[in-house]
Amino acid sequence: MAKKLYDLSVPVGYMTPDWMGHPPPTDRFLERVQRHDVPIAPGISRRVSTLISSTWHKGTHCDSQAHHVEGGVTTDRMPLESFYGTAVIVDFRYMKKWDVVTPKDLENANPKIMPGDIVLMNTGWHHYWRVNDYVYYNHYPGMYAPAGEWLLAKKVKMVGGTWGATDHPLAHHPIKSVYPVVYEEYTRETGKDPAKEFPDYEPCHQIFASNMIPAIENVGGDIDKVTGKRCTIAAFPFKLADVGHMLRVVAIVDE
Numbered sequence: 001m002a003k004k005l006y007d008l009s010v011p012v013g014y015m016t017p018d019w020m021g022h023p024p025p026t027d028r029f030l031e032r033v034q035r036h037d038v039p040i041a042p043g044i045s046r047r048v049s050t051l052i053s054s055t056w057h058k059g060t061h062c063d064s065q066a067h068h069v070e071g072g073v074t075t076d077r078m079p080l081e082s083f084y085g086t087a088v089i090v091d092f093r094y095m096k097k098w099d100v101v102t103p104k105d106l107e108n109a110n111p112k113i114m115p116g117d118i119v120l121m122n123t124g125w126h127h128y129w130r131v132n133d134y135v136y137y138n139h140y141p142g143m144y145a146p147a148g149e150w151l152l153a154k155k156v157k158m159v160g161g162t163w164g165a166t167d168h169p170l171a172h173h174p175i176k177s178v179y180p181v182v183y184e185e186y187t188r189e190t191g192k193d194p195a196k197e198f199p200d201y202e203p204c205h206q207i208f209a210s211n212m213i214p215a216i217e218n219v220g221g222d223i224d225k226v227t228g229k230r231c232t233i234a235a236f237p238f239k240l241a242d243v244g245h246m247l248r249v250v251a252i253v254d255e
Helices: 103-107 133-138 145-153 180-190 202-209
Strands: 004-008 027-032 048-053 061-063 083-092 118-122 158-161 215-217 230-234 249-252
Touching: 061 202, 103 145, 145 202, 202 215
Parallel strands: 083 118, 118 158, 158 215
Antiparallel strands: 004 249, 027 048, 061 215, 083 230, 230 249
16 A cells, blocks of 8 residues: 655744744854865865754744653653654644633544544644734644643543644733733633633643653644544654754655
């Protein structure tokens, strides 16, 4: 049976949107050109290399245990098996602004989520990537503690989604002081206090980090083409020591 590969990653480069609250972007991409009067080899007088100065915690990337657990394991020290395996691409594109992924949504997912699965959730929000960054990072449907606990109990291998963060955008307590504009927008539109609706700080991050479950943020690319399928996912990190990592997430489908 033939296999087809689908790239579920977003491109990273100049002006890649970053998580709100991070320092101002300082990404630098410098083309370096070999001097033409000193040939590298006969007939070859030019080569190009790139110097990158950037935050590695951006684009399609993995949150390792160290991201939320002091002294925890960094991505480069996690076993390769953590980033490869059978996966389900779940269709949550019916969800709207600020919806919460619930255990019922996960239980009713098609294909059915099985123990040991890698679970990637398609909310459709990747279509806002580099189109409307404010909507992308502040309005996506996301998970909160009950969904994280359900996935932990299901013994999934890895989780990810087409969103700016593993937790719901309002799950950054105290939201009123951390992101006051989002706090005011949510209060105005819903009549509810997000500090009461989402009192815990990034609970899913902490659930997954504490249990060595890699969490992928900013999934995108061709995910619409494999949504609703069971496939194989390979999402290996570059072996850069002691940091969080960008990933190239690839779906491998039997066709």
